[in-house]
Amino acid sequence: MKKEITFTLNKEKTIMEVDPQWTLLHLLREVLEMTGTKEGCGYGECGACTVIIDGEAVNSCLYPVMEVEGRSVMTIEGVALKDGSLDPIQQAFVDEGAVQCGFCIPGMIMSSKALLDKKDKPTEEEIKESIEGNLCRCTGYVKIVDAIKSVAGGR
């Protein structure tokens, strides 16, 4: 049985008919066709599906869609500005060459953005902690950490 929910998606008020047993990830990818958010493991292990809900990074694959009601969701599609120019953290990933295959990157961006929105100058320890739930099998994390650091120092 479908239910109607109202929430904020990338700063826009959204009303959707959803099936209560969907996850937020299912709504984003299969219904709204916003495929920037990736599905890796589906068990909350890899972080590819990370989105920001009310300022906190969460795994959308474990988030029941009914809980989104009244909350504010930000996905990778909502990070860049309307005119297409990149957010500083996105630009830093490009500049530092932190992207290889790219599958983990939307999750990495969301996790690090959640950190940077809260803290202007996080320590290296805090940076690593913020992305500990994001698996990357290509880069070895060094350039990703460098990219986040470059934004953290530049703000």
Added chain:
Amino acid sequence: MKGYEYHKPSTVKEAIDLMGSLENAKFIAGGTDVMVLIRQKKLSPAHLISLRNISDLSFMETANGFFIGGGVTHSEIVGNEFIQKHYSALSDAAGNIGSKQIRNVATLCGNICNAAPSADSACPLLVLDAKVLIAGPDKEREIALDDFFLGPNRTALEKGEMVKGFHMPPFNENTGSTYIKHTRRAAMDLPILGIAARVTIKIGGSQIGCKDAFCTIDTISNILKHLEGEDLVCEDVRIAMGVVSPKPIRAKKAEAALLGKVVSEKLFEEIAEIAASEAQPRDSIRGEAWYRRDMIKVLTKRALLKSIDRVIRPDDLIHPDRLW
């Protein structure tokens, strides 16, 4: 796949009433376990009752000790300075569970009610003498956490009951507590072994004003040697071990052997031996029994030393990993 209905009660009473009236219903808090089990088809509830929107569950307060509501997330615990200072072991554990994304939604109550032998927050709550506040259809009751665990994934919760929160008593200022999680990886790993300790020491003999005397970077072993003549007596002690038996347990013989004694590194070694003899670890994919038993000896001693370090040098909380 047969679907489930999703319910969002806003009070504890509503949640319990729903649980009583619905067939095949399951409580869901953060959902980091329940959603995975459903996906793995190990669980197929007809109704999920969400506890996320109950304001009565999501608060913490200082009340004759400290109370943590069932719906409080691990991130909220890590961010709480009072817990960090007075209930350090719990802070240690909450900061090391899963990933940031998991900690932002996973609740303390969920970690405990799952009753996994490896539950990270169980050992700290055991050494902090936590009581579990349980709400049921007819009445509320409070039981010690030690009596709450019955075995793997089995708790003393009866049908229709839920955990409202945890209450920990106040401890005097000469108390330090620690949780050490032994893992292969630094993040996103279940423990091979978890050891928690809480020690209250009595500073006998001369008043050495020892709180500030040792803002050095000397090791706690050396400091204890310097303090040998000062008779640091162990007034109260708790040791808890995770992943060494079907449920998280206290090492009661080891505790009894330490109580009232003058603390020293050598004594801790003996205590750790006793603790290891109380455990019944088994072989699993994460570690073999003999290894676990050996590591109990190492980590119990380390946890006791670190707890005392936290009493003597409270600034350790500011530089938690300076020596450990």
